[in-house]
Amino acid sequence: MTLFREVVRTTCLGKNDTVPKTTVHSTDNRLIDIEYATFGLPSNPAILMIMGYTAQMIVWPxxxxxxxxxxxYYVIIFDNRDCGLSTHLDGVVVDAGPIILAAMTDQPIPPIPYSLSDMATDAVGVLNHLGIERAHVLGMSLGGMIAQVVAYxxxxxxxxxxxxxxxxxxxDVGQPSMDAAVVIFADPPPTTSREDYIASSIQWxxxxxxxxxxxxxxxxxAALxxxxxFYPEGAPRQLAAVYGSGRRHEQVATISCPTLVIHGTDDELIVQSGGERTAELIPGSKLLLIDDMGHDLPQPLWPVLTGAILDHVAQVVA
Structure with missing residues (x-):
């Protein structure tokens, strides 16, 4: 089951005292604590926003x-499991290397601690906790993969x-550029000190x-x-969920809700072909390629991003 902990939103969305909790069933039979925050009025249509690999909900500006x-709109953000202030699966050890190799070579995938489906169930559980029947679902990077799973x-x-x-x-698509791969698979900082972590952020x-x-x-x-x-131990388990969930193109092709695919032409972590293939698979989807956008949300591009998102969600009335 998944346990949800509501937080009082502050300017920096930092650690807060908690208020009453609730539980729902989770597909992998674990007790998961999910930290979330909201913006806007609960009576408005909901937009559930899912962040990416090892990224806390505060990465949403x-x-x-x-x-x-x-x-x-009623905007909901949350920390995925193994990240931020949600449950850390301490003691669950996984070697992501063989899982990645198996996925890239279409070989049988070794067991994984949890899947994208489990993470999608966590996301839907947040909606259950808030009493929301239907929501606009938006995700970035790993969060986009989770959002796709929610949709199908x-x-x-x-x-x-x-x-x-x-x-x-x-x-076959959307893999990191060589420069990005070097950073992803580089040795971690020499220590887990705040100074080393912040210094290493320049590589991102x-x-x-x-x-x-x-x-x-x-x-x-990085400092925030x-x-x-700070919880680097969750990274290999989230990575295992990404690659261990295997090819999902057949399932993605069954998505029937109105879909907008956004991708930056400057993205080197998940290159442009990943977004293009997603749009090709989903019937009736719209593809928006944004010049000069990488794998982030730079403020100068917010008018383009929010404008596209708002135009998209406005076509469906709650």
């Missing part, structure tokens, strides 16, 4: 969320799908929007994430 809320496994809960900087589980710029890169913003984001909930 608060002002970005508020723009959507100010347009008349929980169809009656999904009003629209927005998949950003993601791909459909196809090893390889997949950020080149036109809008900022050392200051990179360091500030470290201070809130």
């Amino acid at each position: 608060e002002a970005f969320c508020q723009l959507l809320a100010d347009a008349g 496994e929980h169809r009656h809960r999904t009003m629209t799908l927005t998949s950003i900087s993601s791909q459909p589980g196809d090893p 710029q390889v997949w950020q929007s080149k036109k809008y890169r900022s050392d200051e913003l990179s360091y500030a984001g 994430s470290y201070d809130r909930a």
